[in-house]
Each structure stands twice: as C-alpha cells, then as structure tokens.
Amino acid sequence: MYANTIVLALLAATGTLAAPHSRRSYDNTVTVILCDGGETGAQVSGLSSTERAMGTPATSGPFTTIEISLGADVANKDLRCQALDNYGNAIVGVRGANVDTTFSDADKGAWTFRQAAYVSEVVCDPTFVKIDPNSDELSLRVILQSLSTDTGSQTVLPAGSSATSTPAGSFGPYETVELSVGSLVEKQDYRCKILDMAGAPLIVLRGENRDITFSDADKGAWTLETPSEVHSIVCDPSFVAQKL
Structure with missing residues (x-):
C-alpha cells in the first residue's frame, strides 16, 4: 500500500496523471440567423467560409433582421453573406449608417431589413464586398443636356436629406433634365428641382406632366419649358409633384 502511494505521487509529479487536456473543436463555418423580432426565426448553419456557399432556411419568414456569426476559426473576418427573396433578388439591410445587400459580422450584431421580407436562400461568398457609401446605387444623379449646343x-x-449643388462643369444653358435614383435609395420616388440664375424654379415637362419638381420613375428626361441656364440643383425627400 505504501509503495502504491509512492508510485502515484511520482506519476502525479511527472504529469502523467494530469487532468485530460480540453480541446476546443475547430470551427471555420458560418451561421446565418434570421429573426422576425418575435418568436419566429431560422438558422442556416455550417456554411463554408472559404468558398461560395448557399443554404435554405427551414422557414421562409417573413423576417426583419439578419445576423452573421463567424466560427472562431474563420480566417476571413470580413466575410459577407446575403439573403435572397422569393424572386432571387438580394434584400437590402441597414446597420447604423450602413446600407447594403451583403452583410458582415464585425461583432456589431444584426442588420435590419428595410422591409420585412421572405427569405428563400442565403448566400455567403468570399468575393462579396461592401458597397461604397458614395456609390451610384446610394446616390442621386441629375443629368442636364442641351442637344443644340452639345452641352452636358x-x-x-x-x-436621405435635402441636398443642393451647382451643376458640375457648366451652368448651361440646358434643354432637358433627367434624374437617376440609385437602386438602393429607399425613397424611389425622390424628386428634385432646378433653379435659374435668379434662384427661381424652372418649369419642366414630361408627357402630360408640367411641374417644378421632377422624378425618375424610369421614364427618361424632362424638357425645360424654356431652355435656360441652371444655377442650382435641389433634391429633397419632402418634395412632391406640383402638377402645374
């Protein structure tokens, strides 16, 4: 008995009887978490972080938020995923000042969908990148032209808020004006107006519409009722059609 005690003491001293080493399981996968703000949710787990990976949630929603959770061993901490609606279109999400169609983890929590949406599929891809905040997709572009003088x-x-600018390059004179609203701008019926050199709004025409504000609506350019120099462009989410 005494000998056994000595042997056990020696084994303990040499570490032979040390507690089993705890090993953390290796995890380089991605989990996408969808929620509706209430009791409904879905997780798509085990998505690859090194190549394009797709998964279908067990329930399609509708959901209001999406969160990306990277496994501890994912090397690409900037990996981004997207959610597709029932038509295969990427759903727009917002987190803080960021607006995008691909979503990162960054330890900043969930992204909120602009509108509750049904999700048919989630996609994670190392080639996805964040949208430049100055991208045309998030901006308004006002195009002034004069065919007679070849001026543009x-x-x-x-x-997002009221914005004013002088025309880039030249005051004109111009004959037409066109507004292009970026595809990710929330208010797709945004309107702008143009002011002459005295600060008065210029009347524009498109089809049967006569107005001092103009929209995009995928209907092309408006014609200035009277060709004019343009001193300022003003775009404001509060503008509405005047229908003169």
Whole structure:
C-alpha cells in the first residue's frame, strides 16, 4: 500500500496523471440567423467560409433582421453573406449608417431589413464586398443636356436629406433634365428641382406632366419649358409633384 502511494505521487509529479487536456473543436463555418423580432426565426448553419456557399432556411419568414456569426476559426473576418427573396433578388439591410445587400459580422450584431421580407436562400461568398457609401446605387444623379449646343452636365447628390449643388462643369444653358435614383435609395420616388440664375424654379415637362419638381420613375428626361441656364440643383425627400 505504501509503495502504491509512492508510485502515484511520482506519476502525479511527472504529469502523467494530469487532468485530460480540453480541446476546443475547430470551427471555420458560418451561421446565418434570421429573426422576425418575435418568436419566429431560422438558422442556416455550417456554411463554408472559404468558398461560395448557399443554404435554405427551414422557414421562409417573413423576417426583419439578419445576423452573421463567424466560427472562431474563420480566417476571413470580413466575410459577407446575403439573403435572397422569393424572386432571387438580394434584400437590402441597414446597420447604423450602413446600407447594403451583403452583410458582415464585425461583432456589431444584426442588420435590419428595410422591409420585412421572405427569405428563400442565403448566400455567403468570399468575393462579396461592401458597397461604397458614395456609390451610384446610394446616390442621386441629375443629368442636364442641351442637344443644340452639345452641352452636358452630370451632378451626383446624396440621398436621405435635402441636398443642393451647382451643376458640375457648366451652368448651361440646358434643354432637358433627367434624374437617376440609385437602386438602393429607399425613397424611389425622390424628386428634385432646378433653379435659374435668379434662384427661381424652372418649369419642366414630361408627357402630360408640367411641374417644378421632377422624378425618375424610369421614364427618361424632362424638357425645360424654356431652355435656360441652371444655377442650382435641389433634391429633397419632402418634395412632391406640383402638377402645374
């Protein structure tokens, strides 16, 4: 008995009887978490972090948030994923000042969908990158032209609040004006107006519409009722059609 005690003491001293080493399981996968703000949610787990990976949630929603959770061993901490609606279109999400169609983890929590959406599939891809905040997709572009003098100007303004700018390059005179609203601008019926050199709004025409504000609506350019120099461009989310 005494000998056994000595042997055990020696084994303990040499570490032979040390506690089993705890090994953490290796995890380089991605989990996408979808929630509706209530009791409904879905997780798509085990997605590859090194190549394009797709998965279908067990329930399609509708969901209001999406969160990306990277495994502890994912090397690419900037990996991004997206959620597709029932038509295969990427859903727009917002987190803080960021607006995007691909979403990162960055330890900053969930992204909120602009509108509750059904999700048919989630996609994670190492080639996805964040959208440049100055991208045309998030901006307004006002295009002024005069075919008779071969004069043109394109001016980019930020969306989201009232913005004013002089035309890029030249005051004109111009004959037409066109507004291009970025595909990710939330208010797709955004309107702008142009002011002459005295600060008065110029009347523009498109089809049967006669107005001092103009929209995109995928209907092309408006014609200035009277060709004119343009001193300022003003875009404002509060503008509405005047229908003169």
